[in-house]
Amino acid sequence: MKKVLMSLFVISLLFSLPAWGKSRTGLVTMEFDLSAQPVGETVKLWIPYPVSDTNQQISNLRLTGDYSETGVYTVRSNGTPVLYAEWPQGSKSRKLTLAFEVERDELRRGDLSAAEPVWNRSDYAEYIAPTRLGPTDGAVKALADKIVAQKSTVLERTKAIYDWTVENMYRDPDTRGCGKGDVCYLLLKPGGKCTDISSVFIALCRAAGVPAREVFGLRLGKKTEQEITSWQHCWSEFFLPGYGWVPADPADVLKAMLVEKLTLDSPRVTELRDYFWGGIDAYRFKLASGRDLTLNPPQAGKPLNSFGYPYAEVGGKPVDFYDPKSFSYRFNFKEL
Numbered sequence: 652m653k654k655v656l657m658s659l660f661v662i663s664l665l666f667s668l669p670a671w672g673k674s675r676t677g678l679v680t681m682e683f684d685l686s687a688q689p690v691g692e693t694v695k696l697w698i699p700y701p702v703s704d705t706n707q708q709i710s711n712l713r714l715t716g717d718y719s720e721t722g723v724y725t726v727r728s729n730g731t732p733v734l735y736a737e738w739p740q741g742s743k744s745r746k747l748t749l750a751f752e753v754e755r756d757e758l759r760r761g762d763l764s765a766a767e768p769v770w771n772r773s774d775y776a777e778y779i780a781p782t783r784l785g786p787t788d789g790a791v792k793a794l795a796d797k798i799v800a801q802k803s804t805v806l807e808r809t810k811a812i813y814d815w816t817v818e819n820m821y822r823d824p825d826t827r828g829c830g831k832g833d834v835c836y837l838l839l840k841p842g843g844k845c846t847d848i849s850s851v852f853i854a855l856c857r858a859a860g861v862p863a864r865e866v867f868g869l870r871l872g873k874k875t876e877q878e879i880t881s882w883q884h885c886w887s888e889f890f891l892p893g894y895g896w897v898p899a900d901p902a903d904v905l906k907a908m909l910v911e912k913l914t915l916d917s918p919r920v921t922e923l924r925d926y927f928w929g930g931i932d933a934y935r936f937k938l939a940s941g942r943d944l945t946l947n948p949p950q951a952g953k954p955l956n957s958f959g960y961p962y963a964e965v966g967g968k969p970v971d972f973y974d975p976k977s978f979s980y981r982f983n984f985k986e987l
Contacts, residue, residue: 675871675933676754677986679879683716684979685738685745685963685970692966693737694745697946699867699938699958700732701751707936708754716747724947729777731939731958733947752987755871755936760897760929767804770892778862778890782942784833784956785854791834795858805861809889809899812855813928816901820848822909828973829883829959832865832942845885846957848902852887862890866898867939867959872984880982883959884935900927 679701685694700723701709714721718736725732738745772779781787787795798815799808823842830843832850837843841851849865856863870882886900904923907913913920939958946955951967963970963978970978 775862845902
């Protein structure tokens with residue numbers, strides 16, 4: 652119960668401001684410690700590695716630790732950056748610290764046009780394809796067809812799916828981590844956290860022929876200094892022909908509804924729905940994307956459902972990244 656109350660308190664801080672800032676700058680420090688694992692096994696660690704893009708600037712990266720091997724690689728299937736480290740058998744201490752400065756901009760996509768130019772769907776085949784937990788046939792396809800009936804353009808279909816997601820799903824604070832994003836299960840029990848809600852939105856978009864993808868990242872603190880270890884977040888993007896990739900975050904609408912005890916007819920919910928349709932705040936930054944990932948170097952375990960959390964293997968066996976006793980890590984934010 653205490654954990655639930657603390658989680659709700661943290662969430663309330665994220666949504667307490669009446670308006671979002673245009674940018675956020677700070678130092679993020681990520682500390683990892685796998686020393687509690689058996690000494691006689693090789694330990695391997697993969698970390699989502701932050702890089703600059705149009706909406707964020709990553710600089711002054713510093714890496715320290717007692718690892719024997721390290722390198723920065725990319726996932727071959729989609730280019731997601733990976734920081735890899737390894738400790739040999741016999742290592743008693745397995746520690747690594749990654750620190751970097753991040754400047755993140757608010758993203759607002761306005762004046763979305765319903766006029767749709769000719770576009771080639773095969774160019775975006777990977778963003779229409781099903782994933783292991785996000786099928787695009789069966790019940791998912793039937794629901795998508797029902798939602799987008801009589802909607803002729805990508806914008807109209809995507810907005811209908813966004814509205815359906817907000818109106819039919821809910822934030823479940825008891826969900827572990829960010830959720831698995833098991834879409835078929837979620838259609839039966841439509842409560843979860845950000846990965847769950849984003850996955851349903853994306854699967855429905857793809858089933859309706861709309862290219863869509865998840866973005867996995869970490870929220871930035873709103874205080875001068877703040878621990879952000881458990882502040883992983885997943886949001887969505889869809890491709891609008893003639894415009895480009897557009898963010899949509901129904902999960903943050905539903906989170907605010909839970910925290911602020913809002914109903915769908917609340918003016919505040921209308922404000923949030925409008926904001927997170929085409930906009931995301933500056934208090935987050937991107938780390939990874941994609942589902943069903945084989946990392947680089949390849950992990951011994953099965954493909955990762957997602958790479959929103961660090962991943963480790965000891966003796967070729969995955970370590971539970973939700974268990975702080977066996978997989979200790981701490982993330983901190985300091986305003987600059």
